[in-house]
Amino acid sequence: MNGRLELTVLGCSGSYGAPPGGACSGYLVRAGDTTIWLDCGNGSFANLQQHARVEDIDAVVITHGHPDHCVDIYGLHVLYKYGLERDCLPVFAPEGVDKQLESLVGAWDDTFDWHLIGDGDGTTIGDAQLRFSRTDHPPPTMATEIRHANRRLVYTSDTGPGWSPEVFSRGADLVLSEATYQHDDLRVPIHLSARQAGELASAAGAKQLMLTHLWPSLDPVASVLEASEAFGRAVVLAAPHLVTHV
Numbered sequence: 001m002n003g004r005l006e007l008t009v010l011g012c013s014g015s016y017g018a019p020p021g022g023a024c025s026g027y028l029v030r031a032g033d034t035t036i037w038l039d040c041g042n043g044s045f046a047n048l049q050q051h052a053r054v055e056d057i058d059a060v061v062i063t064h065g066h067p068d069h070c071v072d073i074y075g076l077h078v079l080y081k082y083g084l085e086r087d088c089l090p091v092f093a094p095e096g097v098d099k100q101l102e103s104l105v106g107a108w109d110d111t112f113d114w115h116l117i118g119d120g121d122g123t124t125i126g127d128a129q130l131r132f133s134r135t136d137h138p139p140p141t142m143a144t145e146i147r148h149a150n151r152r153l154v155y156t157s158d159t160g161p162g163w164s165p166e167v168f169s170r171g172a173d174l175v176l177s178e179a180t181y182q183h184d185d186l187r188v189p190i191h192l193s194a195r196q197a198g199e200l201a202s203a204a205g206a207k208q209l210m211l212t213h214l215w216p217s218l219d220p221v222a223s224v225l226e227a228s229e230a231f232g233r234a235v236v237l238a239a240p241h242l243v244t245h246v
């Protein structure tokens with residue numbers, strides 16, 4: 001077992017795909033010898049195949065049932081079943097997501113081994129320890145903490161300001177936070193502004209903050225400046241294919 005905890009951004013476009021090639025939420029997490037596909041937003045599966053062999057994926061985690069976080073599981077099902085002829089890949093998702101997505105494929109058959117995740121649950125996937133926390137977002141949505149070798153990654157998934165990464169305990173090495181909006185243009189309270197992302201990560205004692213899920217038409221430089229001011233130091237902006245050692 002090696003001590004690597006590595007995050008690769010497969011897609012980070014907020015709510016809908018943005019040109020050029022802006023896939024929606026998807027991340028590859030490597031923890032030791034374990035490979036996890038965390039959220040399968042539209043476009044992320046194509047990007048995943050540039051960074052990993054599909055047969056090396058140990059599990060999939062879907063944080064919630066909004067399409068920009070889950071629809072590419074359809075492609076994995078097709079490849080797994082008809083290309084690789086494999087079955088029973090563990091997929092972790094909140095209640096109802098498996099049934100919701102099954103209409104895409106007719107029937108899952110035994111392609112995936114579905115596991116239900118809820119607020120406060122924890123599980124081990126190979127070398128990774130995971131915990132989940134229900135966020136402030138309309139469908140059941142699970143922020144996800146992944147730990148390996150004393151390193152800790154917290155992914156907020158989608159959330160409004162009524163949830164904080166601090167619920168997993170302070171001082172995460174990296175908080176990967178949604179920052180859909182900017183503070184002078186807060187549209188609906190089910191997402192964060194960049195300033196709110198910075199404030200919440202700062203209050204949670206995060207060592208590093210990466211912004212993701214930006215609304216595609218907004219100026220990302222303005223989001224970075226806004227979040228950096230609130231966080232108290234420079235934040236990182238997610239981009240497809242960015243690889244970070246947590």
Ligand SMILES: [Zn+2]
Pocket residue numbers: 014015025066068069158213
């Ligand atoms: Zn989203």
Ligand SMILES: [Zn+2]
Pocket residue numbers: 064066137158
């Ligand atoms: Zn959402």
